[in-house]
Amino acid sequence: xxxxxxxxxxxxxxxxxxxxxxxxxxxxxxxxxxxxxxxxxxxxxxxxxxxxxxxxxxxxxxxxxxxxxxxxxxxxxxxxxxxxxxxxxxxxxxxxxxxxxxxxxxxxxxxxxxxxxxxxxxxxxxxxxxxxxxxxxxxxxxxxxxxxxxxxxxxxxxxxxxxxxxxxxxxxxxxxxxxxxxxxxxxxxxxxxxxxxxxxxxxxxxxxxxxxxxxxxxxxxxxxxxxxxxxxxxxxxxxxxxxxxxxxxxxxxxxxxxxxxxxxxxxxxxxxxxxxxxxxxxxxxxxxxxxxxxxxxxxxxxxxxxxxxxxxxxxxxxxxxxxxxxxxxxxxxxxxxxxxxxxxxxxxxxxxxxxxxxxxxxxxxxxxxxxxxxxxxxxxxxxxxxxxxx
Numbered sequence: 486x487x488x489x490x491x492x493x494x495x496x497x498x499x500x501x502x503x504x505x506x507x508x509x510x511x512x513x514x515x516x517x518x519x520x521x522x523x524x525x526x527x528x529x530x531x532x533x534x535x536x537x538x539x540x541x542x543x544x545x546x547x548x549x550x551x552x553x554x555x556x557x558x559x560x561x562x563x564x565x566x567x568x569x570x571x572x573x574x575x576x577x578x579x580x581x582x583x584x585x586x587x588x589x590x591x592x593x594x595x596x597x598x599x600x601x602x603x604x605x606x607x608x609x610x611x612x613x614x615x616x617x618x619x620x621x622x623x624x625x626x627x628x629x630x631x632x633x634x635x636x637x638x639x640x641x642x643x644x645x646x647x648x649x650x651x652x653x654x655x656x657x658x659x660x661x662x663x664x665x666x667x668x669x670x671x672x673x674x675x676x677x678x679x680x681x682x683x684x685x686x687x688x689x690x691x692x693x694x695x696x697x698x699x700x701x702x703x704x705x706x707x708x709x710x711x712x713x714x715x716x717x718x719x720x721x722x723x724x725x726x727x728x729x730x731x732x733x734x735x736x737x738x739x740x741x742x743x744x745x746x747x748x749x750x751x752x753x754x755x756x757x758x759x760x761x762x763x764x765x766x767x768x769x770x771x772x773x774x775x776x777x778x779x780x781x782x783x784x785x786x787x788x789x790x791x792x793x794x795x796x797x798x799x800x801x802x803x804x805x806x807x808x809x810x811x812x813x814x815x816x817x818x819x820x821x822x823x824x825x826x827x828x829x830x831x832x833x834x835x836x837x838x839x840x841x842x843x844x845x846x847x848x849x850x851x852x853x854x855x856x857x858x859x860x861x862x863x864x865x866x867x868x869x870x871x872x873x874x875x
Contacts, residue, residue: 486506486508486782487508487781487782488508488509488510489508489509489510489519489520489778489781490509490510490511490512490517490518490519490520491505491509491510491511491512491518491519491520491521491522491777492511492512492513492514492515492518492520492521492522493511493521493522493523494515494521494522494523494524494526494528495522495523495524495525495526495543496524497522497524497543497770497773498543498766498767498769498770498771500767500770500771501522501543501767501769501770501771501772501773501774502522502770502774504771504774504775504778505774505778506778506782509778515531515533515534515537516534517534517536518534518536518537519536519537519538519539519781520537520538520539520540520541520777520780520781521537521539521540521541522541522543522770522773522774522777523540523541523542523543523549523550524542524543524544524769525544525549526549527549528540528549528550528551529549529550529551533555533558533560537558537560538559538560538561538780538781538869538871539560539561539562539563539777539780539781540555540560540561540562540563541562541563541564541565541773541774541776541777542562542563542564542565542773543565543568543766543769543770543772543773544564544565544568544569544760544769545564545565545566545567545568545569545760546564546688546689546716547562547564547790548689550562552790552791553791555791556791556792556841556842556868557868558868558869559809559868559869561780561786561789561791561792561809562789562790562791562792563773563776563777563780563786563787563788563789563790564788564790565768565769565772565773565776565788566631566632566788567631567632567633568765568768568769568771568772569759569760569762569765569766569768569769570632570633570636571636571764571765572759572760572761572762572764572765573633573714573759573760573765574633574636574637574640575762576714576740576755576758576759577633577637577684577712577714577759578637578640578641578644580712580714580738580740580753580755581620581625581641581682581684581712581738582620583738583753584682584710584712584735584736584738584753585617585618585619585620585682585710586615586616586617586618587614587615587616587617588615588617589753590614590615591612591615594608594611594614594615595608598611620641620644620645620646620682621644621645621646622645622646622647623646623647623681623682624646624647624648624649624679624680624681624682625638625641625646625647625648625649625680625681625682625683625684626648626649626650626651626670626676626677626679626680626682626683626684627641627648627649627650627651627667627676627684627686628650628651628652628673628676628683628684628685628686628687628696629651629652629685629686629687629715630650630651630652630655630659630663630686631652631656631659631686631687632659633686633714633715634650634652634659634684634686635659635662635663637684637686638650638663638664638667639662639663639664639667642664642666642667646682647668648664648666648667648668649667649668649669649670649675649676649679649680650663650667650668650669650670650676651669651670651671651672651673651675651676652687655669673696673701674704677701677704677705678704678705678706679706680705680706680709681706681708681709681710682709682710682711682712683697683705683709683710683711683712684711684712684713684714685697685711685712685713685714685715685719685720686714686715687715687716687719688715688716689715689716689718689719693716693718693719694718694719695718695719695720695721695724696719696720697711697713697719697720697721697724697725698720698721698724699721699724699727699728702724702725702728702733702734703733705733705734707732707733708732708733708734708735709734709735710734710735710736710737710738711725711734711736711737711738712738712739713737713738713739713740713741714738714739714740714759716741717739717741717743717746720737720739722743722745722746722749723745725737725746725749725752726745726748726749729749729750729751729752730750734751735751736751736752736753737749737751737752737753738752738753738755739752739753739754739755740755740756740757740758740759741754741757742754742755742756742757772788776788782873783797783798783799783800783805783873784797784800784805784807784846784871784873785797785798785846786844791842792809792839792842792843792844793837793838793839793842793843793844794837795835795836795837795844795846797833797835797846797848800848800873800874801848802832802833802848802849802850802875803849803850803851803852803874803875804848804849804851804852804853804872804874804875805846805847805848805849805872805873805874805875806846806847806849806853806858806861806870806871806872806873807844807845807846807869807870807871807872807873808820808844808845808846808847808861808867808869808870808871809842809843809844809867809868809869809870809871810842810843810844810845810864810866810867810868811841811842811843811866811867811868812838812839812840812841812842812843813866816843816864816866817836817845819864820845820847820861820864820867821834823860823861823864824847824849827857827860829849829851829853829857830849830850830851831847831848831849832848832849832850833846833847833848834846834847834848842868849875851875852875853872853875855872858870858872
């Protein structure tokens with residue numbers, strides 16, 4: 486197999502990079518790289534070298550990567566959904582308890598009075614202000630039942646909560662993993678109306694921006710508590726500040742500090758640590774490395790965010806050719822005709838499309854000359870041709 490150069494834009498866990506096979510080398514600049522590993526570094530204004538074929542984000546969010554520009558350049562972008570799910574789930578549960586009990590204010594009181602004489606007796610008098618509520622028997626609304634939302638919902642069931650979930654795009658895998666005790670709501674509004682606690686687990690999109698705004702809050706119970714460990718843009722900060730000030734909502738717990746939320750009374754704000762456990766960073770790095778290596782070595786795509794997933798296994802024939810192209814009529818027939826016209830027999834073919842883009846993998850019974858690869862690129866709509874093997 487070919488040697489590959491990989492550039493790390495952020496510090497990537499060595500537990501992950503250790504999974505690269507022999508022949509892969511970590512390099513100090515992007516120019517010679519076939520692949521990039523990244524976490525949070527902003528790539529939107531970066532210039533990509535001609536030889537860059539893939540970017541793997543060690544995490545779920547990809548708003549730091551120019552997805553459309555990468556697609557047009559034939560650069561496949563991967564993410565690692567679910568790799569940090571347990572880490573985020575555990576912090577959501579901590580947020581749930583912080584929202585319920587006076588843990589944060591109680592700790593602050595103890596610290597502020599640490600030098601007081603008779604602190605133990607004073608604490609006994611003060612503690613009633615931090616008593617709070619148990620979560621057992623309360624209603625948790627979960628909007629978004631992906632990898633994290635399912636784990637949160639199931640854990641809340643184990644805590645004795647009544648759990649209602651909503652996700653219009655619920656996958657078969659999530660449905661299988663979801664506890665039978667979780668009740669499925671027909672609409673997001675139904676969840677809002679029932680929830681004593683609301684937790685959000687949806688991606689940041691134009692459709693979800695500000696989804697918890699004045700109208701949504703008006704539909705919620707008085708004194709409800711909102712947890713946001715997904716994306717800060719999901720909550721309208723002005724509406725949340727007003728709801729907390731008026732008492733409509735009791736507490737807002739968020740993992741996304743900004744100028745607005747840090748000024749809100751009754752907001753518990755954490756420094757974006759949901760996926761920052763050592764285990765989560767290791768898991769994300771391992772998955773990112775495996776996705777990147779399988780694509781570069783075998784042409785297989787798993788968890789891409791700008792091209793369709795497609796897995797043809799390990800090539801067992803003389804050659805494999807990977808073609809990234811636009812999803813337009815007659816493209817596949819043009820490709821197969823090209824191989825026939827050049828006397829190349831296709832033993833296996835796999836093709837998948839998603840939105841504007843498509844991907845085709847072809848296994849041949851003889852090597853494909855480089856000059857033939859170059860001519861294949863001349864077909865209108867072909868974005869990139871890669872001779873994976875042979």
